[in-house]
Amino acid sequence: MNKKAGRPRIEEVARRAGVSSATVSRFFSRRDLVSDKTAERIKKVADELGYRPNRLAGSLVTRRSRLVALLVPALTESPFNAMIEAIVDALGERGYTAMLGLTGNKYENMDKVIETALGLRVDGIIVTGVINDPATRTALRSEDVTVVETWGLPLAPIDCAVGFSHHEMGRMTAEFIQRRGYQFPLIVTARGSRAAQRRDGFVSEWAKLTAADYEDIQVDIPYGFGQARSVFRQMRSLATQPDVVICGSDALALGIIVEAGRAGLSVPDDLAVIGLGNRSIAGDMRPSITTISIDGHRIGQEAAKLFHDRAEGKDDGQRIIDVGFQLIERESA
Amino acid sequence: MNKKAGRPRIEEVARRAGVSSATVSRFFSRRDLVSDKTAERIKKVADELGYRPNRLAGSLVTRRSRLVALLVPALTESPFNAMIEAIVDALGERGYTAMLGLTGNKYENMDKVIETALGLRVDGIIVTGVINDPATRTALRSEDVTVVETWGLPLAPIDCAVGFSHHEMGRMTAEFIQRRGYQFPLIVTARGSRAAQRRDGFVSEWAKLTAADYEDIQVDIPYGFGQARSVFRQMRSLATQPDVVICGSDALALGIIVEAGRAGLSVPDDLAVIGLGNRSIAGDMRPSITTISIDGHRIGQEAAKLFHDRAEGKDDGQRIIDVGFQLIERESA
């Protein structure tokens, strides 16, 4: 209706309630500092007027925006969404609002997005993944924001980090595969530092445990079912056929199982398949998919808490939280 | 390092560049108003100091935050992510920043999230889905924000909307099924207004086209593969076995196909399956999944554009954009 009415300001509420704007301000931010009868009058007037404090003005003077930038590569086919949800929720409970920045799957927009966040004077930046560019790391260290890195464990975090060791995940996968007696694994690795760490962890452990060979195929993005056909085709043209495929996502694992079925291969007897993520599809698929569970929700909660503790000055050590992961043994491997 | 150094202010840049703060301000917002040699000096000083305008302060005086709230039910197992991505990108290109608000799958946090957005003085609110609560609609109309509703076509949008007709989608599905000669459809409907509209569209058209019966099963969230087992089980206990299942998502359709395969039913001969969304899995599955394609990316782009046009005052009609949808006939039905 009257879109142009203009919002009431604190001064207006103060005048009608017969108090100063300082008192109204206190009513909204520190209720306990105001007497009950004054509070009642203010509340009444504020409600009538539909007064809502302008956070922009408030942040300007307090120098705290209560804004936190969430930096995430993408939202579609992304393994990070449970974490993002948890962060937004946990932040909201603490009075913070999330600003969403898309960095691109190759982090190509990282700098631009950080620039936006800093312009908004966010109190914190929670990054999905570890920031690789040293220049960006250095720049961020000198800024007045708390940075939380997630989904990995940097040796020297910018401020703090919560995640798990991709290298250890690869190592443990090699151990599992060896224990199961598979002879010739195929690793499907995405181009990216996290996948590379898992691969390294796998390769070095595999060499330690067995003299057997292994094969690996690189894909652009490991999250999609869509890569399954091409991966399967490449696999079939290998000189030695692998007996187990290690996938970068449950969706890819599912796709491989579908392709295998169509080619007349039985899973896991002719070909075992291992997923990553423990999305609900992993448990629901037939055969159910052996996978590694990552607790994105937990990472998100810890990340929000870590940020908050530091923002409140409760904690300023260089914390690194390892939430670990869990191998879920099911039918596919 | 010196986290507490405090950011340089515009006055500092002005002093060192030997100009007034007004000129520095103009350099950053309206470069053309500043002479080249002055601009050069300002740029040099600003770079040295690492000056970055405080958007909070700027927004306070211009009364434009360049912030847009994106309201979305959830991020996991969500069909809206491609739209959200497109919105964030399109908004970014236009100089706007996205604030993320999670409304919950049943919109239970809608009011709280809107309150947060209004406190931040966002210039716009882009809602995933149509806001159902009449009180909220009324309240929003009197606020000084542009509201864009998406993923549906409200009869009387708060401001404007971009989406498609769920009713028409249901109608078209009935037509397709009848044309294919299926006799006894089972609709799997989520509890929610969009799904209800599709169901209504289906049911009324089906009654028009045939005297045949139909069955329907309600599920909580239609997006997951996970509901497939329970739906399939319920289906098997029906007196008459359906010859086609209409699913609320491709993931559910995929799950039904898997369950059918396990039960020895051939798809589509014994049981046809129709998905919704045309996610990549639909095309990659064996058999490939007949589904309805919704162009979330397009909806996102149009939504951002609609918002921007209105924010710039270029357009203030009550626009409704119908992006339609497309039935993709594949192997599963």
Next chain:
DNA sequence: CTGAAAGCGCTTACAG
């Protein structure tokens, strides 16, 4: 428990 006053860091008519 409350108020007067200064100030957060910008932008923008207005005047030149």
Next chain:
DNA sequence: CTGAAAGCGCTTACAG
């Protein structure tokens, strides 16, 4: 093309 000045809407020592 540039500057002085007012003001955006709050919060917070400080004083009472």
